[in-house]
Amino acid sequence: MRLCNALEKWRVAVKNRDNHTCQLCGSGESVIAHHIKDTYDFPALSLDMQNGMTLCRTCHINLHHRIKLPASEKPRVYTVIDGRLTWSVI
Ligand SMILES: [Zn+2]
Ligand SMILES: [Zn+2]
DSSP: OHHHHHHHHHHHHHHHHTTTOOTTTOOOSSEEEEESBOTTTOGGGTTOGGGEEEEEHHHHHHHHHHOOOOGGGOSEEEEEETTEEEEEEO
16 A cells, blocks of 8 residues: 555654654664654644654653543644653644
8 A cells, every 4th residue: 555655664764864763762672753743633744754753662652641631632742842751732
């Protein structure tokens, strides 16, 4: 599927840009490309390099599970500013 390939390329490109290093803790283990603006809420940004950041598996889980918002406050943005997990509602 074309979209899957495009997303896979995006993931590789984001990780290459960030030197396969977690942007939060600096770990290089099990890194993934995280969407800062959720693809569910912002499908148009799913392949935008500016919308990607590299995180390790642990930090990624923390980012998504530590920050909980009521469904009514969607859409949301998950990111890291100055080494701290941050979310915002647009
Ligand atoms: Zn990390
Ligand atoms: Zn994520």
